[in-house]
Amino acid sequence: MPHPELPLKQKEDHAHQRGGEDYEVDYLSHLLSVSPSLVTEAIASAGTNRHKVKEYIRKARQRDGKR
Secondary structure: OOOOOOOHHHHHHHHHHHHHHHHHHHHHHHHHOOOHHHHHHHHHHHOOOHHHHHHHHHHHHHHOOOO
């Protein structure tokens, strides 16, 4: 939800950015067949670079004994 203290244009930009982040999490979770929470964890740990997120998830799967 947009921050109430921001001017209207910044509220719209913030909402658009938030929607983009949600889309990226949904896209990667579907692409990699993992939960959105794992993708969110990977982004928090590895940053927003898709390659690094995929690598984090690959290592998490190996660590958990899944392929």
